[in-house]
Amino acid sequence: MIDESIFPGPGAVGIAPQTASAVVDLGAFSRNLTRLREHVGSTPVMVVVKADGYGHGMINCSRAARQAGADWLGAATPTEALQLRESGDQGRLLCWLYGPDEDLEPVVAADIDIAAHSAEQISMITAAAGAVERTARVHLKIDTGLSRNGAAADRWPELCAIAAEAEQAGAVRIAGIWSHFAAADEPGHPSIARQQEAFSAALTSAEEFGLSPEVRHLANSAAGLTLPDTHYDLVRLGIACYGIEPAPGLAAGVGVDLEPVMTLRAQLAAVKPIAAGEGVSYGHTWTADTDTVVGLVPLGYGDGIPVAASNRAEVQVGGRRAPIRGRVCMDQFVVDLGPGATEAMGDEVIIFSGRDRGPTAEDWADVCGTIGYEIVTRIGVRVPREYR
Template identity: 60%
Template structure:
């Protein structure tokens, strides 16, 4: 017997004055406006994974205020959550499992990605139970080898979709795909994928489909690959003010404003003598007497353990190094011999970089990862404090 599955229980959070992630919604809106203006086509703002850690409902709302015609999510649950939160506009959901019932999505007028004859069949069945036409974005794999129909399946997928459309079960709204390396200027995959996409689109039309939308570009594509912009760009990371890779936004001449600022109070400050070692494993030892401070965030909150002894954080307009291993709930910074810090003083763990603090991409460099992973992993125990919410109705 299968146990009844329950959603994860609500997490008991950190006291907001002790540590919180400030989310600047004015910066988020400004990024959406700037990206849409730069791309010259409408944007689908991607708010999956809790808005890349920034809050799915709040970011979705502000994306609409900033003029985003579309929202993009991975899972059906995320799409339905947005409907429950009152979003009535176009939403695309693109990743679901083999056992998931698609009828609630069709009933909620969510656009759904399909990449196989089997998925077309499931969408047609969902349409029959809801007595609505499913709105479908057909996904072709143009070279990522991840989701999407491979070229040998594509004609069959298009034919099945055309038949279901003819029968009134669904409407093919779009043909779409995803780029592998748009954040690497000049990468050979880019022209290969753009051409494969064009071929796939023409095949879809040859099967009698008339999708009004073609979409291929992510943030990096929207920023620096004009030929991938087509009718709609799907922007995620750049909307949150994080460069898809260092230098990409500058190459496009677009100034992004980081949306998340993660701050914490020092909860303890102490002197340690020369020879004292810090944190689990004693991986760092003070050579001279110094002062250390305790930051109440750890890998349980998404601070990467890999960054122990490598990272530095903002304090008092400058940087102080992380000493020793990052623990589950806390880490130690060295404040220096002369500094007489007090508990309660503010540490900026990540932010815009304008006041000495590191950016998400700085953390990524310390951990051999990408800024996406840094912001998305900031955990649910960390309270979000929303600044500059729009007063506009949507």
């Protein structure tokens, strides 16, 4: 059933749900989270719902996450975090990515924890805290080797000193210290041990400045599954909750069964025979070598279907796999139903799902040279989400 209050309906989204939709199985999402929580034991978990819940719908996933025991929610941007508050979420919530000109007052006022990695960011947060007359909850981020955001090791003591001063002044509470892995999804990668050491050193140094965070956190899904030493006080779980392996076999290897959450499906919008020698789609990058029957799927790169899937990925029709033929277009692509196929317009196509229902998002990622994260997250705003 579509939640009309969250998702306004086909008029606004551009494709009628009977024609194509992303069916989101919130039961599977909850079961994944329950299994992941069992796996990490007593350590609290943050469920990461940024980027519209990795394309699955941020609000509905956040509600399912809370019901299944998420202690924290994680958003990338302050705007996402504010949307979560507006939806009624009142639990612990962290956001971590913002620019120098953003207004953080509403974020502090809404009791949203916010990350900081520089003196400038502490100043922004302190100013916002003063304006709304609240103590801001801050998570200091150390760059342990990802070279994205986070304070470099040589700037860390200075950041701790500034943060400790702001804490003593009552402007901020250093609620967390954290970092993020570069390659936790590659067991044995040399960066893992180096990042753990750097994180441990940063914690010791912060302690010397009198900082005593409530939560120290480093682990993502991959580390949550395979690196118990990195769990500290909180594990940040994203992709695994959505039923996608951070890397092939990682969850399965530790006995955690993940169920795919999103099924992307459509109805065939046209079916027709083509003769041997006929070219298909823009540029005729595929030509039929025998007489066959092709079907038209009404989704394209405007909806997040990668052009890289052209002539590579497969869909499921009538219980069998049908390969994409020719180039994926903005709104549609063509599949080869095979000689003598009896499908008709309106028959169902599973673009990806899982298990015995068709290819998985990981299968698509594999043939497109990308990651499962991207396959689900890029499903566009025209595609209605239906919640089961």
